[in-house]
Amino acid sequence: MEESTPTDGRTRETVGSPWLMLAMATLGFAVNFWAWALISPLGPLFREKGTLGTLSESDVALMVAVPVIVGSLGRIMVGALTDRYGGRVMFPIVSGVTIVPILFIAFFALDSYALLLVGGFFLGIAGTAFAVGVPFVNAWFPPERRGLAIGIFGAGMGGTAISALTTVKLFTNVGSRAPFLITAAVLAVYAIAAWLILRDAPGRTVPTTPLLTRLSANARLPITWQACALYAVAFGGYVAFSVYLPAYLKTDYALTPADAANRMAGFVVVAVIMRPVGGWLSDRIGPIPVLAGGFAVVAVGAGVAATHPLLEHVGTVAFLAMAAALGSGSGATFALIAKVTDPSRVGGVTGLVGAAGGLGGFVPPLIMGYVYGRTDSYAIGLWLLSVTAVLTLVLTLTVVRRTERAHDAAAPEKTPASR
Missing domain, CATH: 1.20.1250.20 (MFS general substrate transporter like domains)
Known part of the structure; x- marks a missing residue:
């Protein structure tokens, strides 16, 4: 049987509102998924303009797939780490670390297919935010409300729609670095806010x-x-x-x-x-x-x-x-x-x-x-x-x-x- 230790016995009212924690977690999920999906909308554009050289359909597919695969597999480790350290620590870490590959892509990888693959690999970290939010939200709500709470959190997957609607427009109309710099700034703001606002549920079992x-x-x-x-x-x-x-x-x-x-x-x-x-x-x-x-x-x-x-x-x-x-x-x-x-x-x-x-x-x-x-x-x-x-x-x-x-x-x- 797995050993665990409970956290302190403070009531939820003394450390924060479950609904505020849910709102912050959902926002973090959406923002990180926005970042996770930055490359996908640009794949056809890169192929059409030839800025990365002549790309085949399989080249574009690999470029789009790398962040998703890494983000999916990375959830295994991040979920286990969240059990140990809590969402209050893991949300700011995942959000903050994701800024690094975003800036790398913006300044070094937009004219190199190989570097874009490297940046996309580490951009996959953003996709692990899902495995942070579920246990975090789960601990804040009683069993009879967990389905609704986790379902609301899961709606943060709509962050991919933000990327789909804005990335290409920003890239073509504002500048090639614009979608990456804007997303990095939003992640930075969220990481700071998450560190200041988020609290792990009292009584959480570690x-x-x-x-x-x-x-x-x-x-x-x-x-x-x-x-x-x-x-x-x-x-x-x-x-x-x-x-x-x-x-x-x-x-x-x-x-x-x-x-x-x-x-x-x-x-x-x-x-x-x-x-x-x-x-x-x-x-x-x-x-x-x-x-x-x-x-x-x-x-x-x-x-x-x-x-x-x-x-x-x-x-x-x-x-x-x-x-x-x-x-x-x-x-x-x-x-x-x-x-x-x-x-x-x-x-x-x-x-x-x-x-x-x-x-x-x-x-x-x-x-x-x-x-x-x-x-x-x-x-x-x-x-x-x-x-x-x-x-x-x-x-x-x-x-x-x-x-x-x-x-x-x-x-x-x-x-x-x-x-």
Whole structure:
């Protein structure tokens, strides 16, 4: 059994408001995700203008993928560190350290593909902010409100939309360094504000076992691999559509780039809004029904989309329904983690699950592109998504439900002091 020590017993009222802590954490998540997504919007522009030399499609894909992959894998370590040191320390550190690669890119890497890859590698640190916020927020709220609170925090993923809407405009209209310098300044302000305002929840349990021991123990928890599978489909599906939907709509429905981008933005907005809704519903009716309903909607929506329906009617409904389902499923996944995981392990489990979700977003676009290149059709890829959602639905209603019920059955056996 993992050793841990509680922090001081001060009440929440003496050290800060849970809702203020949630607001600051959500802001930090959004700002760091804004930074994390700085390179992605510029990829096509670099290729078109040739400022980095002649770039192939795979070169651009690698440039965009490096920060995301590093940010996803980095969550494993950062989540475990947050369990140990708390969000009050980790939020300013992650935000402050991210400024370094941003400035490196702005002043040294905008005319060198190799240096941009190096800068993008360290820019991935910003993506680890997710694994800081979940355990931080989780500790501030009672169990019956954690789903909503973590869902609201998760809406900070909309920070990627800030980057999508502003980076190219600033780069072309103000100056090539402008988006990087502005983001660095915002991160600096946030890091200072976070250090002054954020406080870890009183009574937070601090693990005392070695880091690698905790990582190994967290990886062996049944809820860890189960939630990894759920989040790889839910959040991974959101990431995949947000990356690949414009290309799909331009190719399969002959939309203009602007129209395709606007429709993708609508998909993202629906998913972001539904994430806290999924957490709230999980508090009310439990995470399993929310997850099951979401994966059922994805299975049907992907099946409908595979038939190439009229976009203005059935197609739009199918994609927006999938956006809502993927967003609510992402929120419900972490409501489930908060419910069945010991608070001292939430950060470590979150890191592993967050990594699975981030990496899960890269598999569907690769499959869709591969299948389309050989069949001139997206139908097979969409049918595969439908089948994957069905399999995840079965997993939710069987194995994951048993895990939740086992936790509920064991809960009354705890002593009053441990509740």
